[in-house]
Amino acid sequence: MYESYYKLSGKPFQLTPDPFFFYGSxxxxxxxxxxxxxxxxxxxxxxxxxxxxxxxxxxxxxxxxxxxxxxxxxxxxxxxxxxxxxxxxxxxxxxxxxxxxxxxxxxxxxxxxxxxxxxxxxxxxxxxxxxxxxxxxxxxxxxxxxxxxxxxxxxxxxxxxxxxxxxxxxxxxxxxxxxxxxxxxxxxxxSHLDGEETQSYIEHRLSKVGWDNNPAFTAEAFQLIYDFSSGVPRIINSTCDRLLLYGFLEEKNRIDGEIVKLVTEEINDENDAGKDSGPVQQTTMMQPQGLPSDASPMDVRVHTLEKEMDDLKKRFRKERDFMRKIIAISLNFEDD
Incomplete structure (x- = not known):
């Protein structure tokens, strides 16, 4: 999807092992x-x-x-x-x-x-x-x-x-x-890649599909990608794939530190949501803010469920807006 926008000949950060993209760290x-x-x-x-x-x-x-x-x-x-x-x-x-x-x-x-x-x-x-x-x-x-x-x-x-x-x-x-x-x-x-190798790895994979510095990555972006991935190639790939998708949807030609922070926070939120959806375990329920100290367990549970519903609604609206952008941009490409 973002390949056409950035004029790339293919996906540079696919997860499937491919000798074509081998980087000699x-x-x-x-x-x-x-x-x-x-x-x-x-x-x-x-x-x-x-x-x-x-x-x-x-x-x-x-x-x-x-x-x-x-x-x-x-x-x-x-x-x-x-x-x-x-x-x-x-x-x-x-x-x-x-x-x-x-x-x-x-x-x-x-x-x-x-x-x-x-x-x-x-x-x-x-x-x-x-x-x-x-x-x-x-x-x-x-x-x-x-x-x-x-x-x-x-x-x-x-x-x-x-x-x-x-x-x-x-x-x-x-x-x-x-x-x-x-x-x-x-x-x-x-071993893992170091910070300098992480930048070279990203640039290497992009260059293999005809990257012409669009989008441009700032020095802070490279550093934050390294901090987030710890130099693990697979995590670098999945993160950069999301960054390019975000850049495409928001029509960005420059990936900076703020964009990396936003995307990596989204990834962390998704990972945390996956953990939260596991089997329910019996735990001691902490008193949520906004409730009196003598609130009953039922009140606490209702309050918690209401907060979870609000969070789900926010995520739904975010995903809906995301899909609308994809559809709108795809239709524009078809018109061109």
């Missing part, structure tokens, strides 16, 4: 170098950890995208990792397009080994990317280790990438995972 460049080394070894596990939204999936997709002879790589991905040892084998088989329903464990392993061997004979490498690895039970990790042990003609048949949140590093230190640790050929932990 100091931590991401170093991580990519480590992963390329691990990939060149052609065996074992490659481990990438980091907080939620730090760019683990984008990093691995960028690694695959940079490979010479990509046609020689057969890659599959697992996202659902809360699986037992049999379920993980079925999911691996399904990811590579093999029969998996109702198969016994021995049959699944044999089918996978035959498939990996056939690809190796064709001169191809098989890779498995396992996301959310911090959720993997011990027996499932052990099953993956056994798959990584498969060899044909002196070559490892399957290389596995484990992408996990920060706690996965602690999980790997468990005494019963010593054999897994010995199979790790490369490992890297992604």
């Amino acid at each position: 100091s931590t991401h460049k170093r991580a990519l170098a480590y992963l390329k080394y691990g990939l060149s070894q052609g065996e074992g596990f490659i481990v990438v950890t980091g907080d939620v939204g730090t760019g683990k999936s984008t990093l691995v997709r960028t690694l695959f995208d940079s490979l010479d002879g990509k046609d020689d790589v057969v890659a599959a991905e697992l996202i659902n990792t809360q699986l037992d040892s049999i379920e993980i084998l079925r999911m691996v088989a399904a990811s590579f397009g093999l029969a998996h329903k109702d198969n016994e464990k021995a049959s699944l392993i044999k089918n996978l080994e035959n498939y990996f061997t056939a690809r190796s004979q064709e001169g191809k490498r098989c890779m498995l990317v396992v996301d959310e690895a911090q959720n993997l039970p011990f027996e499932t990790i052990e099953e993956l280790r056994m798959l990584s042990n498969m060899v044909y003609d002196g070559r490892t048949l399957l290389q596995i990438f484990l992408l996990g949140q920060s706690e996965f590093r602690e999980n790997l230190r468990a005494p019963n995972l010593e054999q897994v640790r010995q199979r790790v050929t490369a490992s890297y932990h992604l």
Whole structure:
């Protein structure tokens, strides 16, 4: 929607991992170098950890995208990792397009080994990317280790990438995972972007879609985006997407500190509203302002509900005005 207004060729801050937008910060460049080394070894596990939204999936997709002879790589991905040892084998088989329903464990392993061997004979490498690895039970990790042990003609048949949140590093230190640790050929932990990198990251993504300094971002805006996001790329993306949408609706060609404060406050309000809509718990009710100290619990409850209704009405009016602006601007674009 805002792409046409700002004459951009696409959405610069989409949340879907895309190597096209890869930004080589100091931590991401170093991580990519480590992963390329691990990939060149052609065996074992490659481990990438980091907080939620730090760019683990984008990093691995960028690694695959940079490979010479990509046609020689057969890659599959697992996202659902809360699986037992049999379920993980079925999911691996399904990811590579093999029969998996109702198969016994021995049959699944044999089918996978035959498939990996056939690809190796064709001169191809098989890779498995396992996301959310911090959720993997011990027996499932052990099953993956056994798959990584498969060899044909002196070559490892399957290389596995484990992408996990920060706690996965602690999980790997468990005494019963010593054999897994010995199979790790490369490992890297992604850190957050600093303030300068946050600005460069935003400008980089905008430049990839033809940004010509419209809208312009002030130095204060960049700093406030960094403060709000703590340098986490995913939060930067979602925040900047909202800023561009706001700029479009309000016909702004400059994003300054006041706009960032307004938008980030809205995001915080939405997040708080989501928390408030959770299960009702029995808590001690505080006395609202405007009521006498001897007000009954029923009066307090009615007063609270009335305030909540007023808040909802305000939000409804705000959302209604927001939608009216979108419709009006869309109609203007159609007339043009």
